[in-house]
Amino acid sequence: MSWLFGYSRPQQPPTDEPPADGGGSAAAPVNLTKAEKKAMESYRFDSSALERAAQAARELERSRHAKDALELSKLQESTRQQEQMAKIKEYEAAIEQAKVDQKRVDHEERRKTLQEETKQHQMRAQYQDQLAKTRYEEQLVQHQRNQDEILKKQEESVAKQEAMRRATVEHEMELREKNKLKAIEAEARARAKADRENRDITLEQIKLKAAENRTTILESIQTAGSVIGTGLNALVTDWDKTLAAAGGLSLVALGVYTARGATSVTARFIEARIGKPTLVNETSRFSLLEAVKHPILTISRAIANFRKPSDALAGVVLAPTLEKRLRDIAIATKNTKVNRGFYRNLLMYGPPGTGKTLFSKKLAKHSGMDYAIMTGGDVAPMGKHAVAAIHKMFDWANTSRKGVLLFIDEADAFLHKRSSAQISEDLRAALNAFLYRTSDQSSRIMLVLASNTPQQFDSAINDRLDKMIEFGLPGLEERERLIRLYFDKFVLQPASEGKRRLNVDQFDYGALCANLAKRTAGMSGRALSKLGVAWQAAAYASDDGRLTEQMCIDICDDAVQDHRQKMEWLSAEEKTRSMMPYLLDLPPLDIPEENIKQATIKELPETKEEPKVKLTKRKNKEDMEK
Numbered sequence: 001m002s003w004l005f006g007y008s009r010p011q012q013p014p015t016d017e018p019p020a021d022g023g024g025s026a027a028a029p030v031n032l033t034k035a036e037k038k039a040m041e042s043y044r045f046d047s048s049a050l051e052r053a054a055q056a057a058r059e060l061e062r063s064r065h066a067k068d069a070l071e072l073s074k075l076q077e078s079t080r081q082q083e084q085m086a087k088i089k090e091y092e093a094a095i096e097q098a099k100v101d102q103k104r105v106d107h108e109e110r111r112k113t114l115q116e117e118t119k120q121h122q123m124r125a126q127y128q129d130q131l132a133k134t135r136y137e138e139q140l141v142q143h144q145r146n147q148d149e150i151l152k153k154q155e156e157s158v159a160k161q162e163a164m165r166r167a168t169v170e171h172e173m174e175l176r177e178k179n180k181l182k183a184i185e186a187e188a189r190a191r192a193k194a195d196r197e198n199r200d201i202t203l204e205q206i207k208l209k210a211a212e213n214r215t216t217i218l219e220s221i222q223t224a225g226s227v228i229g230t231g232l233n234a235l236v237t238d239w240d241k242t243l244a245a246a247g248g249l250s251l252v253a254l255g256v257y258t259a260r261g262a263t264s265v266t267a268r269f270i271e272a273r274i275g276k277p278t279l280v281n282e283t284s285r286f287s288l289l290e291a292v293k294h295p296i297l298t299i300s301r302a303i304a305n306f307r308k309p310s311d312a313l314a315g316v317v318l319a320p321t322l323e324k325r326l327r328d329i330a331i332a333t334k335n336t337k338v339n340r341g342f343y344r345n346l347l348m349y350g351p352p353g354t355g356k357t358l359f360s361k362k363l364a365k366h367s368g369m370d371y372a373i374m375t376g377g378d379v380a381p382m383g384k385h386a387v388a389a390i391h392k393m394f395d396w397a398n399t400s401r402k403g404v405l406l407f408i409d410e411a412d413a414f415l416h417k418r419s420s421a422q423i424s425e426d427l428r429a430a431l432n433a434f435l436y437r438t439s440d441q442s443s444r445i446m447l448v449l450a451s452n453t454p455q456q457f458d459s460a461i462n463d464r465l466d467k468m469i470e471f472g473l474p475g476l477e478e479r480e481r482l483i484r485l486y487f488d489k490f491v492l493q494p495a496s497e498g499k500r501r502l503n504v505d506q507f508d509y510g511a512l513c514a515n516l517a518k519r520t521a522g523m524s525g526r527a528l529s530k531l532g533v534a535w536q537a538a539a540y541a542s543d544d545g546r547l548t549e550q551m552c553i554d555i556c557d558d559a560v561q562d563h564r565q566k567m568e569w570l571s572a573e574e575k576t577r578s579m580m581p582y583l584l585d586l587p588p589l590d591i592p593e594e595n596i597k598q599a600t601i602k603e604l605p606e607t608k609e610e611p612k613v614k615l616t617k618r619k620n621k622e623d624m625e626k
């Protein structure tokens with residue numbers, strides 16, 4: 001509409017000239033100054049615009065497009081209004097956005113404050129906690145101190161009471177003693193007085209008794225003398241009677257002595273054959289008593305004995321060099337048996353569970369001998385009966401036709417040095433008896449001693465030994481063979497039989513055994529055999545009776561940990577004594593094999609000196625020094 005009022009047109013500058021239309025009514029005074037004119041201009045109403053508007057309105061009214069123009073102008077106006085509205089909306093949106101931003105900032109600020117507050121709270125709580133802990137600890141210490149004091153006081157009081165009690169008892173005893181003495185004295189005095197008073201009567205009685213005794217004895221002597229005299233007279237006069245009496249007496253004496261000797265010989269003979277001596281724990285020898293007690297076992301043993309002699313090293317896993325030595329010994333022993341030669345005495349030494357007993361049994365079986373196992377530790381508890389038991393055992397062994405391999409486990413327990421202060425009189429006597437029975441080479445008894453500490457043997461025992469064999473802990477290869485052996489025996493065989501509830505997962509058994517061999521460094525053959533038993537037990541214990549590879553590894557790791565714990569429990573002295581110096585400092589599980597077996601026993605001890613242990617192959621010196 002602006003054009004209506006003439007806004008759209010350029011405004012004409014006010015001119016100084018008078019308007020042409022002769023609007024003379026408003027004609028300006030001619031002689032006005034410029035400032036006056038300007039002041040007047042501001043009060044003047046310019047009607048030309050109105051006139052122009054009226055003119056335009058008239059023209060418009062006359063125009064054919066007046067309506068359209070009006071519509072157009074309305075449209076333009078509404079468009080402009082909408083634009084304004086949109087701008088207002090934009091402004092409002094911007095204001096809302098600003099409010100949201102403000103809120104976010106406020107929220108952020110509040111969150112930070114909250115965080116800070118939480119932190120402060122936490123710190124305060126921690127501090128308070130610390131304070132409480134310190135206070136509690138102080139209280140505990142105080143409490144402990146109080147307890148100690150109470151305990152001390154109690155102890156003192158108990159000690160005082162005890163002292164008082166003892167003093168009372170002593171006093172009581174003293175009084176009792178005094179009373180007793182007084183009573184005895186009074187009694188003695190009374191008796192003396194009574195004796196003194198009855199002296200005459202007593203003397204009379206004694207005299208009468210003595211006279212009676214004398215008469216009785218004289219009469220008996222007279223009677224006996226007359227009887228014997230008559231008998232002797234008759235004997236001397238009759239010579240036949242004399243001879244018969246002498247013969248009878250001699251025969252009676254002979255009969256008594258013969259019966260006594262025969263009874264003891266028969267008893268010893270029967271004892272030696274029927275039962276096994278008390279000292280022998282286990283034997284392969286047939287005995288009547290054992291056959292009655294365990295008939296099935298005896299029959300199965302007898303059947304096994306009739307079979308071909310087994311290999312001495314079957315089922316025994318050892319290092320190749322040791323295996324070769326033992327094979328030579330087995331062959332020599334067998335030939336000795338065949339040729340009825342003299343057996344050689346052996347000493348097997350080394351850590352426990354390395355196969356000493358196992359090999360000895362196999363050796364006896366292989367050579368066709370009987371074996372008998374006794375334990376050195378059984379001798380000491382027998383006390384003074386030990387000597388008789390040792391003699392009995394040797395007597396029993398000597399009666400064997402096949403020959404006996406006498407295996408003495410833990411031999412050091414009773415074959416100690418005689419000079420040792422620890423050895424008792426009974427044990428010394430037992431050792432002497434043993435030395436006496438083994439002084440000569442025997443074609444009946446092969447002595448095999450096993451010990452973890454042979455350095456303690458008496459020198460005379462060392463003198464009796466012909467061969468000494470060291471059984472070391474199994475190396476990597478031997479461990480692998482052992483694990484294979486026991487995995488097969490305790491897991492694969494029962495699983496393949498199918499009779500028992502045992503299944504094994506499918507995996508590479510060989511690889512597993514090799515892996516486990518690496519993990520079990522330092523473990524003995526016995527420990528590895530127990531591993532096999534543990535696998536079997538784990539399979540039976542599982543829900544489906546299935547043994548997995550992981551189970552095998554876990555059980556093995558457990559066993560290794562247990563083994564390490566056991567080794568740590570051993571005192572250093574025990575480790576040295578039991579010839580396991582390489583266990584003084586156990587290597588970590590992943591240490592390579594060659595670094596583990598760093599030490600071996602080099603020298604057997606001299607008789608008097610303490611064992612000399614030489615550590616060789618020190619590859620990881622630092623580890624050992626630790």
Ligand SMILES: Nc1ncnc2c1ncn2[C@@H]1O[C@H](COP(=O)(O)OP(=O)(O)OP(=O)(O)O)[C@@H](O)[C@H]1O
Pocket residue numbers: 315316317318351352353354355356357358359409410450451452471482524525526527529
């Ligand atoms: N070298 C080995 N080969 C196969 N099995 C072995 C070996 N060493 C030990 N074992 C297993 O350990 C068990 C115990 O071994 P053995 O009784 O022979 O040991 P040891 O050396 O006599 O021990 P200790 O000194 O404690 O008497 C054996 O029955 C066997 O199952």
